[in-house]
Every structure is written in structure tokens, then in C-alpha cells.
Amino acid sequence: xxxxxxxxxxxxxxxxxxxxxxxxxxxxxxxxxxxxxxxxxxxxxxxxxxxxxxxxxxxxxxxxxxxxxxxxxxxxxxxxxxxxxxxxxxxxxxxxxxxxxxxxxxxxxxxxxxxxxxxxxxxxxxxxxxxxxxxxxxxxxxxxxxxxxxxxxxxxxxxxxxxxxxxxxxxxxxxxxxxxxxxxxxxxxxxxxxxxxxxxxxxxxxxxxxxxxxxxxxxxxxxxxxxxxxxxxxxxxxxxx
Amino acid sequence: xxxxxxxxxxxxxxxxxxxxxxxxxxxxxxxxxxxxxxxxxxxxxxxxxxxxxxxxxxxxxxxxxxxxxxxxxxxxxxxxxxxxxxxxxxxxxxxxxxxxxxxxxxxxxxxxxxxxxxxxxxxxxxxxxxxxxxxxxxxxxxxxxxxxxxxxxxxxxxxxxxxxxxxxxxxxxxxxxxxxxxxxxxxxxxxxxxxxxxxxxxxxxxxxxxxxxxxxxxxxxxxxxxxxxxxxxxxxxxxxxxxxxxxxxxxxxxxxxxxxxxxxxxxxxxxxxxxxxxxxxxxxxxx
Amino acid sequence: xxxxxxxxxxxxxxxxxxxxxxxxxxxxxxxxxxxxxxxxxxxxxxxxxxxxxxxxxxxxxxxxxxxxxxxxxxxxxxxxxxxxxxxxxxxxxxxxxxxxxxxxxxxxxxxxxxxxxxxxxxxxxxxxxxxxxxxxxxxxxxxxxxxxxxxxxxxxxxxxxxxxxxxxxxxxxxxxxxxxxxxxxxxxxxxxxxxxxxxxxxxxxxxxxxxxxxxxxxxxxxxxxxxxxxxxxxxxxxxxxxxxxxxxxxxxxxxxx
Numbered sequence: 001x002x003x004x005x006x007x008x009x010x011x012x013x014x015x016x017x018x019x020x021x022x023x024x025x026x027x028x029x030x031x032x033x034x035x036x037x038x039x040x041x042x043x044x045x046x047x048x049x050x051x052x053x054x055x056x057x058x059x060x061x062x063x064x065x066x067x068x069x070x071x072x073x074x075x076x077x078x079x080x081x082x083x084x085x086x087x088x089x090x091x092x093x094x095x096x097x098x099x100x101x102x103x104x105x106x107x108x109x110x111x112x113x114x115x116x117x118x119x120x121x122x123x124x125x126x127x128x129x130x131x132x133x134x135x136x137x138x139x140x141x142x143x144x145x146x147x148x149x150x151x152x153x154x155x156x157x158x159x160x161x162x163x164x165x166x167x168x169x170x171x172x173x174x175x176x177x178x179x180x181x182x183x184x185x186x187x188x189x190x191x192x193x194x195x196x197x198x199x200x201x202x203x204x205x206x207x208x209x210x211x212x213x214x215x216x217x218x219x220x221x222x223x224x225x226x227x228x229x230x231x232x233x234x235x236x237x238x239x240x241x
Numbered sequence: 242x243x244x245x246x247x248x249x250x251x252x253x254x255x256x257x258x259x260x261x262x263x264x265x266x267x268x269x270x271x272x273x274x275x276x277x278x279x280x281x282x283x284x285x286x287x288x289x290x291x292x293x294x295x296x297x298x299x300x301x302x303x304x305x306x307x308x309x310x311x312x313x314x315x316x317x318x319x320x321x322x323x324x325x326x327x328x329x330x331x332x333x334x335x336x337x338x339x340x341x342x343x344x345x346x347x348x349x350x351x352x353x354x355x356x357x358x359x360x361x362x363x364x365x366x367x368x369x370x371x372x373x374x375x376x377x378x379x380x381x382x383x384x385x386x387x388x389x390x391x392x393x394x395x396x397x398x399x400x401x402x403x404x405x406x407x408x409x410x411x412x413x414x415x416x417x418x419x420x421x422x423x424x425x426x427x428x429x430x431x432x433x434x435x436x437x438x439x440x441x442x443x444x445x446x447x448x449x450x451x452x453x454x455x456x457x458x459x460x461x462x463x464x465x466x467x468x469x470x471x472x473x474x475x476x477x478x479x480x481x482x483x484x485x486x487x488x489x490x491x492x493x494x495x496x497x498x499x500x501x502x503x504x505x506x507x508x509x510x511x512x513x514x515x516x517x518x519x520x521x522x523x524x525x526x527x528x
Numbered sequence: 529x530x531x532x533x534x535x536x537x538x539x540x541x542x543x544x545x546x547x548x549x550x551x552x553x554x555x556x557x558x559x560x561x562x563x564x565x566x567x568x569x570x571x572x573x574x575x576x577x578x579x580x581x582x583x584x585x586x587x588x589x590x591x592x593x594x595x596x597x598x599x600x601x602x603x604x605x606x607x608x609x610x611x612x613x614x615x616x617x618x619x620x621x622x623x624x625x626x627x628x629x630x631x632x633x634x635x636x637x638x639x640x641x642x643x644x645x646x647x648x649x650x651x652x653x654x655x656x657x658x659x660x661x662x663x664x665x666x667x668x669x670x671x672x673x674x675x676x677x678x679x680x681x682x683x684x685x686x687x688x689x690x691x692x693x694x695x696x697x698x699x700x701x702x703x704x705x706x707x708x709x710x711x712x713x714x715x716x717x718x719x720x721x722x723x724x725x726x727x728x729x730x731x732x733x734x735x736x737x738x739x740x741x742x743x744x745x746x747x748x749x750x751x752x753x754x755x756x757x758x759x760x761x762x763x764x765x766x767x768x769x770x771x772x773x774x775x776x777x778x779x780x781x782x783x784x785x
Contacts, residue, residue: 029327029387030294048327076382077300120326346642355727355747483745488652490739
């Protein structure tokens with residue numbers, strides 16, 4: 001199948017190095033301590049953060065740092081053909097773990113010993129790149145909850161199809177079976193915290209593809225920063241400062 | 242689950258007794274209802290309803306299926322509710338399942354009518370394509386994104402809005418298939434049929450706190466309830482379903498009184514909801 | 529016991545071809561149709577109760593209404609699980625299950641997922657939970673044969689089992705349902721009538737206190753009809769409670785002898 005046309009356009013009309021339209025909104029869940037919606041094209045996720053709060057299950061309490069937990073769930077209507085999946089299947093358990101580890105690495109957990117932070121991500125629409133969208137939403141939600149972090153971790157994916165590196169794969173490109181690199185990146189510290197890849201790639205090309213994903217992460221980080229600044233201005237305005 | 246001090250409890254109860262609640266509403270006033278339609282483009286119809294902090298999404302997906310043999314002239318509708326853990330940490334894992342089932346069953350009871358299909362808000366016979374062979378199966382999936390009380394009313398309203406937003410593709414049946422053969426169908430991409438949603442009932446939950454009933458209770462108010470009755474009423478003023486919640490017993494005469502109050506409230510709610518849905522639909526067409 | 533061979537032959541032929549030919553049990557225009565089991569519209573099936581059906585349980589009861597046969601056992605009060613938070617009130621844990629052979633089509637009983645929570649909601653208002661803090665009472669109901677009006681029978685039987693277990697209650701809980709078929713209200717419907725009903729109404733109440741603990745309505749009803757239905761059910765409940773009471777008295781008098 002042809003994923004990049006001769007004129008250099010992808011199936012959804014993007015250029016190879018073009019990201020889908022991203023949109024973020026802070027404070028989507030009124031009752032949570034922090035929450036955010038993050039959209040990448042048709043992919044749409046909600047993240048809610050509860051905590052830091054008392055540890056619910058005492059046996060899990062850690063004495064010198066905070067316990068970070070994460071649950072990833074997909075709405076029944078999120079995929080094209082409707083199916084009811086049981087909760088906690090392998091895929092969602094794996095993604096929960098990935099998100100948890102990524103977020104745990106950037107939260108200053110040692111500042112909040114004996115407490116618990118819950119991150120819940122809910123996929124409303126899945127069109128490829130849910131993993132990245134979830135991490136971006138979780139970052140915003142954690143920031144909204146005022147949880148101290150080393151940096152804003154952002155994530156983006158990239159792939160390699162028709163001998164072209166492609167940024168931010170959608171569902172069709174993702175299911176083509178080509179290599180799919182997901183990167184989690186700390187823009188200020190210039191460090192990679194998450195790196196996953198399916199399928200195989202020569203090393204020299206891999207470097208290019210990964211670099212592309214990192215560039216995507218940086219672009220998202222800039223956007224997230226803007227959104228947060230805007231949100232802070234709003235709060236400031238409401239307080240009348 | 243809701244930690245309230247004794248003072249807060251008295252404040253809520255006292256306010257309700259004096260007909261002015263914590264957020265300034267009267268006993269029978271709803272919170273402002275915000276309707277947004279077409280939020281999930283992948284579905285045939287969808288809507289998001291916000292009442293205060295309560296936030297629910299409802300989607301309708303239509304698939305072609307086969308009618309059950311006992312009722313060959315009727316389509317099938319099923320309603321599922323999912324409580325997202327984003328709404329409350331207690332819904333994590335399987336924690337939300339109990340509430341999900343309770344809400345799903347209550348919604349089915351309120352909207353789908355009796356076993357024979359009589360009194361259903363959705364006209365099931367309109368879903369049939371070829372009698373006994375092909376019909377539309379409607380899957381109504383709801384998601385609770387944020388919960389601040391009165392979930393059932395919000396979900397009922399969201400389903401009504403989502404159905405108003407739903408377009409079912411027109412189906413052409415190929416001629417020639419006879420007997421037991423499954424006829425071939427051609428699903429149109431351009432022509433969509435709209436539902437008549439005027440008969441779909443609204444759900445009114447009356448929560449009894451002390452000696453008074455309130456509508457649209459928040460989580461804090463719900464924690465103070467002795468019992469609650471959810472009544473679904475259609476435009477004709479007929480009762481289409483009723484569910485009682487809360488363990489405490491009620492005198493039968495109080496039940497009847499609550500039913501008449503709910504009927505009165507429902508009239509305003511139906512009108513308000515209809516105008517909100519129409520506004521949301523109009524807004525969507527423009528953008 | 530009250531088996532009725534031959535009255536419902538279709539229940540033994542689950543293949544869809546035979547179900548298709550099943551006729552509606554009444555014609556909408558037909559004014560004087562009779563119920564499949566020959567009862568009057570406002571006549572309940574004969575009720576049979578017996579306590580002490582399960583030896584290992586702290587209390588148990590068996591109930592039989594026509595073809596509907598259920599057994600309920602009550603365990604506890606026992607210590608609540610350690611993970612549970614402290615509670616001044618006792619906890620009630622209810623579960624309703626069907627045997628695989630309970631329904632005409634094997635394993636169909638799993639459709640009734642909400643019965644457990646309905647049973648819980650019907651009973652919690654009647655039990656004086658303050659009398660057993662920090663502890664849990666388990667109520668397990670098993671439907672041996674489903675013959676219609678399963679939930680009301682389960683609820684009434686469960687309250688009897690609780691009484692047998694010596695759990696303090698405000699009152700016995702009796703439950704009756706009715707179906708609306710066309711213009712008629714038929715009380716205590718059997719499976720066949722339930723599958724054709726236009727609407728249904730279920731009441732559980734504490735007859736001596738005259739309080740409704742649970743009420744569900746499906747289908748379209750006008751207010752006068754709801755009034756009529758509720759009144760019918762409440763009357764039936766109070767009569768049912770008398771039977772339940774006499775069953776309890778009988779059990780104690782035989783044990784004293």
C-alpha cells in the first residue's frame with residue numbers, strides 16, 4: 001500500500017514531517033485535583049489526577065517517596081467498530097505501566113513521602129498515537145494539580161513507511177505493520193525517558209526516525225507551555241491580580 | 242465516600258428545609274444544562290451533557306443485525322454505561338462495575354419500555370429493514386466523565402440528545418432474494434434518516450432529604466438522602482419507568498405524591514432540554 | 529410439589545424454529561381470555577415456604593410459587609474483611625444466581641445481573657444494621673427453577689431466611705410483581721406472561737409498617753393505573769406476609785416440641 005504519494009503527501013493529506021492538529025484544554029473534570037483533555041487529530045483523551053493524598057492501601061505505602069498509580073481505559077465507542085472489552089486486558093495493562101513509569105520518572109516523588117498520586121487516562125477516540133496523547137494529557141493534568149515535576153514530559157511517535165520517516169502516525173499508518181517509535185522526552189533537560197519501537201529498522205535510519213519523534217516532542221512541549229501560560233493568566237485574571 | 246462534617250450536614254439539610262440550597266437553587270430547580278452534540282465523530286450520533294460538575298457522554302452506534310425470532314418486526318436497542326475512573330478514584334479497576342450495571346439497568350427500564358416493546362421511547366419497529374431478516378441494532382454507550390450527583394437524569398438527557406443527533410444510513414434492499422436467503426443490502430453514504438425523539442422520556446430523580454424532595458441533587462446532597470425515586474416521564478405525561486434507590490422505606494402515599502411532583506417537573510425539563518438540543522444541533526451545523 | 533407437567537411444553541423446545549410458531553398467549557381484542565394456568569387476573573399462585581433448608585447456614589429458606597423455586601441461605605454475621613474500613617453499621621452482601629438448568633434455554637439466568645443489587649436494596653431498609661457493627665451478613669440466593677416473578681420470590685424468601693438466622697429486622701419484607709398485558713393487570717405473572725408483558729411493576733414492602741422499600745416500573749403507565757397496580761401489589765404483599773409469618777411460627781413450634 002502506498003502511504004506517501006509521489007507528490008509527497010500522506011493518506012490524510014499531511015507532509016511526512018507534519019504533525020496532526022493538536023489541541024489541549026486544562027480542567028475538563030471538575031471534581032479531580034487536576035485534569036486535561038488532549039487531542040491529536042482524531043485521537044482524544046482525558047486525563048484526571050487525584051492526589052497527592054493518603055495511601056489507600058497501607059501495604060503499598062512507600063516511606064520515602066510518593067506512590068504513583070495509573071490506569072488507562074478505553075471507552076467502548078473509542079474505536080471504529082464497537083466492541084466491549086473487559087477491563088484490564090493486556091494492552092491496557094501495558095500502557096498503564098508505560099504511562100506510570102514515564103510520569104513517575106518526572107514527578108519529584110521524594111517531596112511527597114507516604115502519599116499517593118492517581119493518574120487516570122480515558123481514551124474517548126482512538127486514531128493512533130493514544131500512548132503519546134495519554135502521556136501529554138497526563139503531564140498537563142499533573143501540572144494542573146500542582147504536583148512538583150522535574151520537567152514537562154511530552155511524547156510523540158514516528159514511523160518509517162515507503163522509505164520515508166513519518167511523524168505522528170494515525171491509525172491506518174500505525175496498523176500498516178511498519179516500525180513505530182514512541183518517544184517520551186524531557187525538553188528542558190534534553191533527555192529521553194521513554195523509548196519504544198515495534199518491528200525492525202537499520203540503526204542509521206532509526207537515528208533519523210527517533211530524531212524526528214524528538215522534534216515532535218519539542219513542538220508539543222512548546223504548545224503545552226503556551227496552554228499552561230494561558231491557563232495561568234486566566235486564573236490570575238479571575239483572582240483579580 | 243463523601244466526607245462531611247456535622248455542621249455541613251446540618252447546613253445542607255437546613256437549607257433544603259427552607260427551600261434554598263447550598264448553591265442558591267430552590268428545591269425543584271435544575272442546574273444549568275449544557276448540551277453539546279456530535280462530540281464523537283466516529284459514532285452515528287453522540288452528545289455530551291454537563292449539569293454543574295456532572296459530565297457525561299453518550300454515543301449511538303448502529304449496526305445491521307438480525308431480529309430475534311420472537312419479535313421479527315422489531316430492532317434491538319441496548320444501553321451500556323461505563324463509569325470512567327477519571328470521575329472518581331473508586332471506579333478504578335472493577336470498582337465502577339456495580340454502579341455501571343445499576344445505571345444501565347435503570348436506563349433500560351426507563352427508556353426501552355416493557356418486554357413486548359410497548360411504551361418504549363424509541364420506536365423499535367422503525368429499526369426493521371427486512372422483517373425477520375435484517376434490522377438495525379442500536380448500541381448506546383454512555384461514559385461518566387465526571388460525577389457530581391444526579392447521574393441518571395444526566396445520562397437520560399444525554400441519550401435523548403445523542404439520538405436526536407443520530408443519522409441512520411438509508412438502506413437499499415436488493416430485490417430477488419427470497420425464502421431463507423439473507424438479502425443483500427446497500428448502505429447509503431449520503432442519505433441519513435433521523436429519529437423521532439419527541440417520544441423519548443426524560444428521567445426525573447427526586448431525592449428525599451428530610452421531609453422534602455429535591456431535584457438534581459449534588460453528590461453532597463445525595464449523601465444526605467434517605468431515598469430517591471427516578472421516574473421517567475414522556476411528553477404525554479405518562480410514566481415510562483420508575484426505579485427506587487436508597488434502602489429506607491417510603492409510605493405508598495409519599496411515592497404517589499413524588500410521582501405527581503415528578504410529572505410536574507418533567508414538563509419544564511422536556512421543554513428546556515428540547516430547546517438546548519435544538520440550539521446545540523443548530524450550532525453544530527453552522528460550525 | 530406443585531409441578532405442572534404439560535402446561536408449558538414450549539419450555540422444553542429451545543430451538544428457534546419451534547419458538548417462532550409460539551402464539552401470543554392472548555389476543556388484544558379478546559376480552560375474556562384466561563391465564564395459561566387458569567388463575568384469575570388478581571389471583572396469586574399458591575405460595576409455599578419452608579425454613580431451615582440448608583443445615584450449614586445460620587438461616588435458610590426454601591420458597592416455591594408454582595414453577596418458581598428458590599433457595600436462600602444466610603451466613604453470618606461474621607467479621608468483615610480486614611481491608612474494609614471500620615463501620616458502625618453492619619454490612620449486607622447479597623448475591624443472586626441461577627442454576628444452569630433454571631431457565632428454558634440453558635444458562636440464560638446470567639441475564640439477570642442486576643438482581644443482586646435489587647435484592648440488596650430491598651432488604652437493607654428492613655434490617656437493623658446497627659445491631660451488628662463491623663460485621664457482614666451474606667445472603668446467597670439460588671434460583672433452582674425460573675417460572676416467572678423470580679425476583680419477588682427471591683426477596684420474600686431472603687427475608688424469611690434472615691428471620692430464620694435471627695437477624696434483627698424492622699419487619700418481614702414481602703414482594704409481589706404484576707404484569708400489564710394490554711389493558712389488564714395480572715398479578716404474580718408466570719414466565720410466559722412476563723415475556724409478553726407491555727409493562728411490569730414490582731413492589732417490595734414491609735407490610736406491618738406499611739412502607740415500600742423498593743419499587744420498579746417498566747413500560748408506559750398512566751397515573752391511575754399505577755395507583756391501581758400499587759394497591760393490588762400492596763394487598764397481595766400483606767397477604768403474603770401472613771403466610772410467611774405462619775411459616776416462621778410453625779417452624780418455632782415444631783422445634784419446641
